Amino acid sequence: VAAEKGGYEHFMLKEIHEQPRALKDTMLGRLEEERVVLQEVDLTLDQLAQINKVYIVACGTAWHAGLVGKTLIERWAHLPVEVDIASEFRYRSPLVDEHTLVVVVSQSGETADTLAALREAKNRGARVVAVTNVVGSTVSREAHDVIFTWAGPEIAVASTKAYTTQLEGMVLLGLYLAQVKGTLLSDKIGGIINALKRIPAQVQEILDQESLIKELAKSFVKVEDAFFIGRSLDWAVAMEGSLKLKEISYIHAEAYAAGELKHGTLALITEDTPVIALATQRDVFDKTVSNVKEVKARDAKVIGLTYKGNTSLVKSVDHVIYIPETLDELAPILTVIPLQLLSYYVSVARGCDVDKPRNLAKSVTVE
């Protein structure tokens, strides 16, 4: 087993470190200078012209990837997107018909809830695109179109490289839809492609600073509650960061839209609740900083997360984790890396079973 872990103490740590490779493999052969190529997706302009709504349906971490997908598809392809939890979607008679594009996201391609949602969508006449990591999986066989993520086998229950490659899948799908519809000019697509190509090396840059995160994790050993806040795409990543901490370290964590805190949850913030504030999205940066000040005023210890080169966040927080600069739409792939490492080291420090957390399964094949 030690050999399978490639010298790492846990599968999770190994898989965190495999992300630069997984992200590279997932873009391989799919990026031209100003065009994306998705071999297993075949949507014509005529077909897309008939689509008036997109649903992204998934569970757990894959659902979190869908939340990022929503913003990308709306922003780039100008289609309205709803993101739904698979076990909810299926039982509320969703307004889905032949004018709906349903995107199912599933690492394993076998999750019962997601599969049931896929079948429901097909029955209602929707076109179904799957984003999945397993070739030959039920989801990949039953969907009309497939975007495979090339993360390779993920063993640890807590998803890491599957999530970041799903995010990449969302970027590819968003660009593809925009390209077919003509809602993004090719030089804009070219710019995003260039930024995407730099992501694997930038992930590596963050991994090279692992020791800083390990040090930070020590302050979480006795923590009982933690908050993750952010706006826009930062909020979506906050949800994934909070899920990681909950599932492997058993610390109660909540993710909140930074601007919504003041409508109730702020009452829970004390000096004993660390707050991780994601502040990358440039269009809402100042607003996020105002929300950080609200929690600082309640004596919370705040760890901020922003781009290298941002000199202002440091003034409002106790500690800053910096990520390399990129386009805001691609930032989630970078911001989640320190959060994965933080959860990992907190889990280790608390003596938890990192790879096999209590009560959880890697793939859930019951509804």
Ligand code: G6P
């Ligand atoms: C389980 C796993 C999660 C995963 C979810 C969806 O609950 O523990 O890590 O996100 O299933 O799995 P899928 O294979 O459909 O992505």
